[in-house]
Amino acid sequence: MAKLENKQVIFKNFIDRAPQETDLELKVSDIGPRAPSGSGAFLVKNLYLSCDPYMRGRMRDFHGSYIPPFVPGQVVEGFGVSKVVHSDDPNFKPGDLVSGLTGWEEYSLIKKTERLRKIQLDDIPLSYHVGLLGMPGFTAYAGFYEVCSPSRGEHVFVSAASGAVGQLVGQLAKLHGCYVVGSAGSNQKVDLLKNKLGFDEAFNYKEEQDLNAALKRYFPQGIDIYFDNVGAEMLDAALLNMKIHGRIAVCGMVSQHSLSDPKGIHNLFNLVMMRIRMQGFLQSDYLHLYPRFLEHVIGYYRQGKIVYVEDVSEGLASAPAALAGLFSGKNVVRRDMLPNMCKHCTSQSISVNGSKPSHRL
Numbered sequence: 001m002a003k004l005e006n007k008q009v010i011f012k013n014f015i016d017r018a019p020q021e022t023d024l025e026l027k028v029s030d031i032g033p034r035a036p037s038g039s040g041a042f043l044v045k046n047l048y049l050s051c052d053p054y055m056r057g058r059m060r061d062f063h064g065s066y067i068p069p070f071v072p073g074q075v076v077e078g079f080g081v082s083k084v085v086h087s088d089d090p091n092f093k094p095g096d097l098v099s100g101l102t103g104w105e106e107y108s109l110i111k112k113t114e115r116l117r118k119i120q121l122d123d124i125p126l127s128y129h130v131g132l133l134g135m136p137g138f139t140a141y142a143g144f145y146e147v148c149s150p151s152r153g154e155h156v157f158v159s160a161a162s163g164a165v166g167q168l169v170g171q172l173a174k175l176h177g178c179y180v181v182g183s184a185g186s187n188q189k190v191d192l193l194k195n196k197l198g199f200d201e202a203f204n205y206k207e208e209q210d211l212n213a214a215l216k217r218y219f220p221q222g223i224d225i226y227f228d229n230v231g232a233e234m235l236d237a238a239l240l241n242m243k244i245h246g247r248i249a250v251c252g253m254v255s256q257h258s259l260s261d262p263k264g265i266h267n268l269f270n271l272v273m274m275r276i277r278m279q280g281f282l283q284s285d286y287l288h289l290y291p292r293f294l295e296h297v298i299g300y301y302r303q304g305k306i307v308y309v310e311d312v313s314e315g316l317a318s319a320p321a322a323l324a325g326l327f328s329g330k331n332v333v334r335r336d337m338l339p340n341m342c343k344h345c346t347s348q349s350i351s352v353n354g355s356k357p358s359h360r361l
């Protein structure tokens with residue numbers, strides 16, 4: 001049987017700076033049209049690929065992390081939504097839709113099929129399975145409920161708040177009866193937070209001379225919960241504004257991902273003075289909660305209590321720019337600049353075949 005042409009995004013080599021488009025290259029190769037007999041594998045056509053900040057960590061030559069680095073010269077690995085084309089695994093048949101780890105390419109041969117989840121919900125846009133219902137959404141759920149220990153009426157601060165994780169943290173906190181403020185890097189994102197995602201307040205951290213003063217303005221009585229996505233100066237400023245027995249969930253430090261010499265934190269003594277619990281976490285430690293997460297979030301989504309906004313770049317050729325753009329906050333675009341994109345977009349995914357999801361904004 002004739003082989004299939006397979007466009008791929010290849011990781012070129014390790015870096016110690018912010019990702020650039022030139023760190024990835026496009027290649028066309030070919031792939032057999034069937035999963036080899038006896039392999040237990042299946043062949044998928046990738047439909048949506050997720051573009052996430054953690055991928056930067058896989059671009060450095062460091063093997064002590066929770067996830068191994070990419071292999072230079074090999075296709076980039078990432079979360080995606082795919083359709084089974086041919087299967088040697090009796091649990092999957094052609095036409096099944098799946099989500100989980102796949103490759104940044106048109107077709108992938110999936111050998112560890114147990115790592116993919118079958119999608120059976122046809123009322124939810126497919127691309128949401130790499131966002132709202134995928135790893136970023138689950139991170140928000142696990143981080144907020146399991147790490148932040150929230151109570152009704154508490155004051156919550158979320159950084160990178162319009163992103164894939166932050167936007168759901170804020171909405172879950174509102175549904176929990178909390179007061180929620182988010183920070184983001186543009187006025188357009190601030191508008192989105194306040195007028196689309198239901199945050200009580202939001203501010204553009206790039207326009208603030210003094211982050212400590214900004215947080216004092218929004219939290220005159222202090223912060224109960226800080227959901228940290230960025231680290232560095234924002235974490236330092238939040239430490240100065242926490243209430244006694246406040247909680248800081250350290251989800252990520254996107255501001256530090258590209259630095260070979262990360263910035264220090266100066267206000268850690270406040271952990272003692274204010275008896276703050278600061279805890280890092282990985283969503284993968286909570287995977288046993290995934291079914292509960294799906295039930296919870298799908299329920300809210302179907303009731304119209306949660307919205308999700310995303311940024312879909314079309315075609316594999318746009319993937320290198322999409323990844324580089326995450327580290328300069330480019331994952332919100334103006335419709336007049338890129339006419340094919342949704343107006344209020346934040347969670348970044350790449351549509352492999354050029355089709356677009358339907359948005360419920």
Ligand SMILES: NC(=O)c1ccc[n+]([C@@H]2O[C@H](COP(=O)([O-])OP(=O)(O)OC[C@H]3O[C@@H](n4cnc5c(N)ncnc54)[C@H](OP(=O)(O)O)[C@@H]3O)[C@@H](O)[C@H]2O)c1
Nearest residue numbers: 053139163164165184185229251252253254255282283329
């Ligand atoms: N612990 C876990 O298991 C886990 C799982 C998933 C993600 N994460 C982490 O969660 C965080 C958010 O991930 P996401 O998928 O939701 O990403 P995202 O927010 O959708 O995209 C990254 C955003 O980070 C902001 N950013 C980039 N560089 C920055 C800088 N130097 N300073 C401040 N903000 C910067 C930008 O928004 P602005 O325009 O607002 O600056 C950018 O749009 C990341 O740190 C990620 O590594 C952790």
